[in-house]
Amino acid sequence: MGCCMEKNERKEIGEVSQSKWEKLKTKIDKYKEIPGSLISVLQEAQEIYGYLPKEILQQIGESMGIKPAKIHGVATFYTQFRLEPVGKYLISLCQGTACHVNGSKLIEEVIRSELNVDAGGTTKDQLFTLHNVACLGCCSLSPVMMINGETYGKLTPDMARMIIREIMTSEQKGV
Amino acid sequence: MKIIVGQGSCGIAAGANKVYAAIEEEFKSRDMKGELALTGCVGMCYLEPIVEVIQENGEKITYVKVTPEMVKEIIAENIPGYTIEKQDEEILLKQKRIALKNCGLINPESIEEYIASGGYQGIEKCVKEMSPEEVIEEVKSANLRGRGGAGFPTWFKWNAARQSLDTPKYMVCNADEGDPGAFMDRSILEGDPHSVIEGMLIGAYAIGANEGVIYVRAEYPLAILRLEKAMGQAKEKGYLGQDIKGSGFSFELRIKAGAGAFVCGEETALIASLEGERGMPRLKPPFPAQKGYWQKPTNINNVETFANIPWIIRNGGNAFAEIGSEKSKGTKVFALTGKIKKGGLVEVPMGIPLREIIFDIGGGIKNDKGFKAVQMGGPSGGCIPEHLLDTAVDYDSINKTGAIMGSGGMVVMDETTCMVDMARFFLDFTRKESCGKCIHCRIGTKRMLEILTRICNGDGRDGDIELLQELGLKIKDGSLCGLGQTAPNPVLSTIQYFREEYEQHIYDKKCPAKQCTSLLTYTILPQYCIGCGICAKNCPVQAIAGERKQPYTILQDTCIQCGKCKEVCRFQAVEVE
Structure with a gap:
């Protein structure tokens, strides 16, 4: 069988x-x-x-x-092309000038430590890929990240952590 | 009742789609006959999502920062303080809108609304009443200069392409807006795509091209969608395709999505990319006007340049030339971002002082901190310090400061922005985006980045500033295209105006803006510490010692300056120096 x-x-x-x-x-x-x-x-x-x-x-x-x-x-x-598969959730973290000035570095650190993955990498469970992008063009909402097309603006390190953890919990429940 | 929801990318990011859906739902549940429409970005990004309600009697109320929960009340006409404030409304009055004149006012997905606003009259006038030479003459009298950054006279490029004998000729729109922190072109494409199409039509008629391509950044899916819709509508109405309006002039247009490469903003690199190659620039001459796309005469202009053209043809070049300063005519759109209160998109007459844009229109600095500098021109530009805030915004005056007009990114920085870190940020960007063709640009930017990184990490050495300057000048001289020729600008201009800050990093090992983590010292102020121990609990390296209800202390040898203790302390007892 x-x-x-x-x-x-x-x-x-x-x-x-x-x-x-x-x-x-x-x-x-x-x-x-x-x-x-x-x-x-x-x-x-x-x-x-x-x-x-x-x-x-x-x-x-x-x-x-x-x-x-x-x-x-x-x-x-070209930066658009990926030669490796991406996780279920693609996090595009904006590293544009406005986001940089408004603290995107801290957001990146939080996400990296939450997921234990470097920029460009995918988590072992294939759930998240962290991708740094040059500018998403929503500068007035900076710092900004986009997860699978949904934009999250005016982020603080705590907010970013919560968003990631929420996705993790909903995934665990789903399984 | 007509309700209009602003749906540019920034509006959508702020939740405009959800608001739109909530209004639709509310209409349905109340069985109301209301008209619901969308519009592009009006430029007041800090107030998004913006909803306009137009009553039967023509009265218009603007609601700002709308959430789906507010929709019920808004429709019930119960208006409890969600409306726009007078001072915000007046921001629009301080501007002069030509390229953005329809953005946020008309529905970008409706050609009828564009035509009702006077749209496509420009191209009709051209093909029916004007010769191509007359069109070029009109643009010459307007003295329109390229809005992509370099500020080259548009008529000159058109004329060169017109003079080229080879055929076919191509008209290309550069919508590969790669400058991080700039989104003018995206807003125009999303908010008024027909104006760009009409501008291209007029240009194509002038140079004698029958085929055109819009090269759009792939990161702008909404812009591509709206352009596609607009092109379909224009074709249906006979403004695109064969024998336009019975004039015998034909023009076919298509979109090509870029794939993410900053260097493709350079004309010859863009052409290589259009041909499906790596986007590498080549030596000029021959200029694209002689040998461009597939070795044929090609003219490339930026989105904003094209958006100005229909207005110039309709109102005359002289009317355009009346606006602006002596050598820079017309208006310029800026993306005002960073540490600014009222960030967004503004269009102002050339020649107005920077101070007016930042403090009158932009409302000044966020949280009322001190102004430090404004960055113009992105990775190719420079930082303009406070004592030059009265500089007039035109090509030549901005160039004199060491910055450039650029495509229109204007990032405001306050006292908490470290200028060495800013320079490092831009160099990191250009180093990644260098195509690698020229050795100076490829290796030089990497070396400069290494030096800047070591200065930020507290390992700066005596002579580093001079080395950066020397390298910068060599990279400018030794690079083929605009990317390399301008890459050192952010470093050179910050050294010019903020040399002291570099020196403090190198010699005193201090970062006055408190941004470079390696140069910071965290200490706990015993007078504020209540001994709750939350910092010690959260410290990732166990660098905080102490006993409960007694002031804690940080072990400097173990501390990694992560800032976690400061983040979690509720009594502001952690000090950074």
Whole structure:
């Protein structure tokens, strides 16, 4: 039985990745006609996969006729692209000038010590990724962080700690 | 009853979406026939979310800092002190709005409202009554200079692209607003996307381009969404596409999302990125006007520049040139942030003194602390100290102070901001964003950052200031593009005006602003300490000793200056020096 289930699971994973690839493939076919579309294709791929897996970069290269070295060069040049998977909650901590002046350093320290992770890293349980961003553009709410698209402004170290702990508790309850 | 909710990114971050949903819900539950609409950012970010209620008789009430809980009362017209204060309303009167004239007033998702405000009359006038040369002449008489930072005359660039014989030509909008602390372009795109499209149309007609691209920062999803909507509407109404308004002029426009690289604000790097390459700048000449996107004549202007164009065509270049100072005409939008009371977006005539922007419009310094400096131009700019606060805001006067006009970021700093730490912050940014092509920029910024970091950590050495200055000048000379040529500015300008602060860090091992943690000493004042022990309990390194109900003491050898004790003490008994 156990073995059988494993097989089914594997099949399911295979189907998921197949459907993801097909989704990307249609995008690639669309962009192939437009010269200079590599960045757009990588953006689509990241949208689908959440990051840029190495083998997908390889496949993109093969389908578009672009050398792997060039794809790697472009993917590593821009800060938007991630070569590692991210956690369930992506914390984008604003490090813009206004946030810096208003104490984003303290917020970062709190989050790092709460999660025991460095900027750019993901927690061992794959729950959180801490990502420093240049500016989220809500300077009048500084210091600001964004967690999965939701903005939290006028942060204090205590508030940041509470927000993180709340997510942790709700996750533990969920499990 | 019509209710308008301000929904720029900052409004949404402050909770405007939830307010909007609550109003929708309230309309439904009361079975009311009200009109609910959205608008862009009016610039008063410190009051967001902002809700405007327009009564049947045309009376308008503005509510500020609205929460979903307040919605019921607002709709019931029970108005208990949520309305905007007079002095805040007057902030708008102190401004002169051209690029922002529709922001916060019209619905950015409605082309009808844009047209009703006089929109698309500019391009109609161009294609029906003016030759491309006349359009360029009009922009020349306006003396509009590029709002992206460098301040290059717009007409000159257009003329150069017009003169290029090669075809096709391209019109590009630089909306890759990378300066941390600046959000003017985002607000214009979110609040009035049609004005940018119209500006591009006019420019394209002038240079003879039939294809255009808007290169937007990927971090601006709402701006991209509103632009896409606006482009669809413009196409439907015949303002984009083939044979615009029967004139024979055609223009196709598309959006390209950038992927996060500050250097792509530089023209040639932006073009490389548009072509799907790493965004590396190249040597000029040839200029983009001769060889740009796919080696064809290309003109690139910034969002705010384009947003000024329709007004100039409608009202005439001379009307624009009447505003502003002798060499800088028109208005400029600034993102006023940092330690300021009324942070947000302001548009003022060129030439007004900095002091007026910060103290009259911005309301002065948060918590009434002392003003220290204002940072202009972001990572390419510099800090302007108090004794220069009467400097007029125009390209040339700002340049003289060692800062630059830049794209419009204006970050205000008070006495608690450490200038060495500020310089380190910007160098850290440019070091990360250097594309690596030029050795001076790639390695030089890293070396400068190392020196600044050691000064902040209390390991500064005699001669470090001179070394920073020497390196700074070499990086300026040895870099190809604007990023490297301006990267040392934040350091050089802070050394120029705040040298004493550097010296205190290096020789006295003290940070007067109390920001550089390694240079701080924490002590417990026995007269205030009640001996509760909460500091000792929270100290991560057990550096606080004492007995309950007796004053505690900090063991300086063990203390890591984390500040936790100060944070938890309820009796202000922890002193920092």
